[in-house]
Amino acid sequence: MSVEAQEADQALDVDLVFTMADLRDVVPHDNDPVVISVVTAGRKVHCVLVDQGSSTDVMFWTTFNKLQLSPDQLRPYTGCLYGFAGDQVEVRGHLELKTTFTDGAASRIENIRYLVVNAPSPYNILLGRPTLNRLRAVASTRHMKMKLPDLGGKVITIKLDQKEAKRCYENSLKTKRGVFMVTTRAPSEEEVVSTEITRERRPELAGEVLEREIGGKTFKLGKSLGQAAQNQIAEVITRNLDAFTWSASDMPGIDPDFLCDRLTMDPKVRHVY
Structure with a gap:
C-alpha cells in the first residue's frame, strides 16, 4: 500500500459517535426506517433506503428510467437475486455511478455498483452492506441519522426526513411491494436444469x-x-x-414487460446450441 493510500485510509478511521444532541430534532417514532437522499447521475434522489439486510446495492428500474439513463450503460449480471420472501427478482444488469453523500458542510463521492432490478418498490435505491462497509458508515434508527467520515477526517452527518421515511414505510405496508432484504447467490442445480414443468390445471366443462x-x-x-x-x-x-379478447390486437396498451421474458447473457460466455 502506498503512503497516499495509507494516509487516506487513516483519514477514514475516525470515531462515529451518536449523542443525546443527535436526538434533539428527532420526532418520537416506533420503527421508521433509515431513508436518506443522495446525488447520483447529476440528480438528487430521495427515498434511498439504508438496508443493512441487503447483500448488494440496488437501483430499481423505475428510478433508472427517471434518471434518464441508457440501457446501453448496463452490463450483464450472471448471478441470481432473491427478495425477502425468497422469490427471484429480474435483474436488468449492473452499472457504476458516482454517488455523493453530503450534509451540506462536507461531502464524499464514491463509485457505487448498482444492480438494476425490475421489481416494484416504494424506494428508489437500496444501499446495502457493500457500500455501507466501504463508506464505513453507521446508521442509527433511534437518532434518525447516518454518519460517515469524509476523506479529510471530518464526520458527515446525514439527517433523515422523517415524514418521507414514514411515507415510504407506510406505502410498503399498504402495497406489500417493498423489497427489504436482497441476497445474491448462484443458481441451484434445480433452477438451472428443470426436468419437470408443473402446469396449473384449467377449469374444464362438465358434460356435453x-x-x-x-x-x-x-x-x-x-x-x-x-x-x-x-x-x-x-x-x-x-x-x-x-x-373478451380474441387476439393481441384486442389488448392495446399492455406493458411489454408484463408479456416479455428476458435472458441476461454474459457476452464473454460462449453459447451452446
Missing part, C-alpha cells in the same frame, strides 16, 4: 357442450342448461362482449 354464436363469436355452453338459462347467458355475453 353445444356451440352457439353470440355477437359473431362462437361460445360453448353446457347442454344441461335449459333454454332460458342459455338465453340469459347469451344476453350477458352480448352486453359485455368488449370484455
Whole structure:
C-alpha cells in the first residue's frame, strides 16, 4: 500500500459517535426506517433506503428510467437475486455511478455498483452492506441519522426526513411491494436444469357442450342448461362482449414487460446450441 493510500485510509478511521444532541430534532417514532437522499447521475434522489439486510446495492428500474439513463450503460449480471420472501427478482444488469453523500458542510463521492432490478418498490435505491462497509458508515434508527467520515477526517452527518421515511414505510405496508432484504447467490442445480414443468390445471366443462354464436363469436355452453338459462347467458355475453379478447390486437396498451421474458447473457460466455 502506498503512503497516499495509507494516509487516506487513516483519514477514514475516525470515531462515529451518536449523542443525546443527535436526538434533539428527532420526532418520537416506533420503527421508521433509515431513508436518506443522495446525488447520483447529476440528480438528487430521495427515498434511498439504508438496508443493512441487503447483500448488494440496488437501483430499481423505475428510478433508472427517471434518471434518464441508457440501457446501453448496463452490463450483464450472471448471478441470481432473491427478495425477502425468497422469490427471484429480474435483474436488468449492473452499472457504476458516482454517488455523493453530503450534509451540506462536507461531502464524499464514491463509485457505487448498482444492480438494476425490475421489481416494484416504494424506494428508489437500496444501499446495502457493500457500500455501507466501504463508506464505513453507521446508521442509527433511534437518532434518525447516518454518519460517515469524509476523506479529510471530518464526520458527515446525514439527517433523515422523517415524514418521507414514514411515507415510504407506510406505502410498503399498504402495497406489500417493498423489497427489504436482497441476497445474491448462484443458481441451484434445480433452477438451472428443470426436468419437470408443473402446469396449473384449467377449469374444464362438465358434460356435453353445444356451440352457439353470440355477437359473431362462437361460445360453448353446457347442454344441461335449459333454454332460458342459455338465453340469459347469451344476453350477458352480448352486453359485455368488449370484455373478451380474441387476439393481441384486442389488448392495446399492455406493458411489454408484463408479456416479455428476458435472458441476461454474459457476452464473454460462449453459447451452446
